[in-house]
Amino acid sequence: MKFDKPVTGGPCWAELGTNDLEASKRFYTDLFGWLLRVDPRPEMHGYTIAYVKDTTVAALRPLRQPSQPVAWSVSFAVEDADEAANNIAEAGGTVITGPLDVLDEGRQVVALDPCGAAFQMWQSRAFCGAGLFNSPGALGWVELATRDVGRARDFYTQAFGWSVNSSQWYTQWRVQGEDFGGVTTMDDRFPADVPPHWLPYFAVSDVDASAEKALREGGKALVEPTDVRDGPRIAVLRDPQGAPFGVYQAPRER
Template identity: 40%
Template sequence: MPAPYANRTGQPCWADLMTSDLPRAREFYTRLFGWTVSDSGSEYGNYILFRKGDADVAGMGSQEPGSPLPDAWTTYLSVTDADAAVASSRAAGATVLAEPMTVGTMGRMAILMDPTGAPFGVWQADEFTGFDVFGEAGSPVWHELNTRGYSAALDFYTQVFGWEPAVLSDTDDFRYSTIGAGHDMVAGVFDAAEHLPDSVPSHWQLYLGVPDVHAAAATVTELGGTVIREPWTAEFGTFALVTDPTGALFVLGSVDEPHAEEKAIEEETEEDADLPIG
């Protein structure tokens, strides 16, 4: 579907990968998802746009040489004023990792760490508004905050970004809220305090859509990545937790094929369109 979410203030509008091995990551993601790439040129540090057909779906840049940071995907939230968002975030307990900067004529960005330790970005759009598709194979299908401070995280994002969380579950075993109403849900917040290994901090997690999670997980291994958690099926689909060859974590999420009845209707419509008129 087209991405009506890209300009919704406070909601995810983009995701990009910072990698220590640009050529290897480029080969991995283009082969796994069938993406093509567009190099933005030296003016933008040779930042790469991953594309699905004519649609921008994600980005990628190189880690600074000698950077101690792990390779990782970053989720960006849409804002109307990056400087104001940074000031509000700082006042609410966030740490600023990269001060607001203008990216040519594309927009203005900053990188922060929320009060529970999860890094994220903010994006103030100018010419570039974010991903062009959402919820399709080869595009982002979900963004999820796995946090060790569930209540603090909800308070922070509600205060700074105007979230109106909807509680999906509130038990000691599974505590989860969603962002976006009904079929427009675009992100979730998971109370991961009792689930994350001690060495894993709070983090935003990107879900990328595939038509067959089992097949895609096998391809991840063939391309040098790692399957951290084998495919599992839950209420909302089939998923697999994986990393790319340099360790950047993401989730494969199933994208349903049209139901049989819908396919039949589409086929009948196509046949009718081929009939002569008159």
């Protein structure tokens, strides 16, 4: 993902819903070197924003209800949350929450695609989302895991106007002429009870070292560090509370 700021239709934010906020804070600050700041407003319920230096990159929050899975969620930038919600419904998705105002920060929609993958949409006001991409500790790629690639492709291209950039090896999502994410087919590698989902990938300076550190801190490697054909070195990890996420080799500075 070559964006250096959120663009309409592209990913703009990633946030973790966790059942142990303090443990998650320790794990991710150790792994990524994040600086964390808790929103002091009572109505934000301990919402914690992660920074790389002085720039926002992600957030951690308590689960909204005990039945929610511990998981990362991905938000996509939209100009009009109400119009975007209508587009989701017309394309065959389901709006779960919203559109609703989040104080003066923005307007949010939570939705499911037709295959069951959850995602969010964000209409920015005071808060635009991540201020840094594709740099160590920051979001740089998002990947949809689904059991029906064709149906997902039809949905997202209609709902968001994305285009598809496909090779023999991989299908990628594109907006404003740039690839920002991809699709993986949920085959026998995925347990039957794992639902379709969006997976955020964070850039790191050393994939192998990051994977080793995650394991030392109680995480697990779902995909061991590996080189992607025509792509970077990656790993897919799971934090101690059970949330999967990806890491990839950040571009080398020239």
